[in-house]
Amino acid sequence: MSGNLQFNKIMAAGLTAALVIVVARVGVDALYHTEPPAKPGYAVEVAEAPAGGGAAVVEVDPDWGTVLPTADVAAGEKVFGKCVSCHNVEPANANMTGPGLWGVVGRATASHPGFAYSDGMKAHAAEAPTWTYDQLYHFLANPAKWVKGTKMGFAGIKKPEERIALIAYLHSKGSTLAIPAPDPSRQPGAAPAAGTAPTQPAPKEGAVATPPSGSTAGGPLPTGPASASAAAAPAK
Ligand code: HEC
Structure with a gap:
């Protein structure tokens, strides 16, 4: 009997650990899923800034x-x-x-x-x-x-x-x-x-x-x- 009880305890501990991992993963995934859309938005702005500056280059008549x-x-x-x-x-x-x-x-x-x-x-x-x-x-x-x-x-x-x-x-x-x-x-x-x-x-x-x-x-x-x-x- 006691052997069975021991087994149950181990199983319960294992399941709990598995559950914790799953919950943690879902949580992490949720975090990452919400972030990406925000990033490209910033990336576009960063890319545009140098282009605007470059357009200000002044062309001189040829020497x-x-x-x-x-x-x-x-x-x-x-x-x-x-x-x-x-x-x-x-x-x-x-x-x-x-x-x-x-x-x-x-x-x-x-x-x-x-x-x-x-x-x-x-x-x-x-x-x-x-x-x-x-x-x-x-x-x-x-x-x-x-x-x-x-x-x-x-x-x-x-x-x-x-x-x-x-x-x-x-x-x-x-x-x-x-x-x-x-x-x-x-x-x-x-x-x-x-x-x-x-x-x-x-x-x-x-x-x-x-x-x-x-x-x-x-x-x-x-x-x-x-x-x-x-x-x-x-x-x-
Ligand atoms: C579709 C016909 C046409 C083409 C193609 C053309 N021209 Fe002309 N060009 C004229 C005409 C017509 C005049 C006179 C303009 C006026 O009196 O307003 C003229 C005038 C000029 C003048 C002024 C000349 C003067 O005696 O004061 C220059 C310089 C000239 N062209 C250079 C060129 C060059 C170089 C090209 C090619 C990159 C070219 N043209 C293409 C028709 C053309």
Whole structure:
């Protein structure tokens, strides 16, 4: 008998222990089941914070004295494939749907003989008399936004590196506009004192017969430190 009693005690102890474990597990599970939903919510917020900060990065116009000598002219020729349906860029400089572009870099805006420019482009020539590197860079990003009323029906080239290569290619096609000296204020991470840049005359002496307006070669626009699209607004 006593052996049976002993057995019962052991069984009872074992069952109790098992019960405790089960109850504890259920309790723990319950805890974990309620927590996870809260965590992803926080995770999303954390992920968004750095993205917002990154968007505040300010884009500066290219430092032409640095980027042009090393630009990929062959890549620029490929990009120009988007222009050939409307533009000729050979010395004959025939007008097509668009004006001949031989020597357009540094050329007076809306000046190619025999081409009927839009009123919008003529008005633009009054504000920006020369196709400087900066002017082409902004115009080619979004023609209709940079030159209101232009009849150039082209959406634009968004990627800065593609525009730089394209401008280097155009420069190789009959342009005598000098490549400016490197400008430290346009280097990535340059001090915000970049506003002093436009007062320095562009080193293009003897380059093109571009009269006083040539001083805009350094750009009347680089003071706008915003991205290509955002910079379009203040200059107009
Ligand atoms: C659908 C035809 C078309 C395409 C494509 C096109 N253009 Fe034009 N482009 C024009 C027309 C039309 C004008 C004249 C705009 C005006 O008078 O408003 C023009 C004007 C220009 C001018 C100003 C020239 C000057 O003499 O003042 C430049 C620079 C230019 N285009 C470059 C380009 C480049 C580079 C590309 C390719 C990335 C391109 N265009 C693609 C039709 C086009």
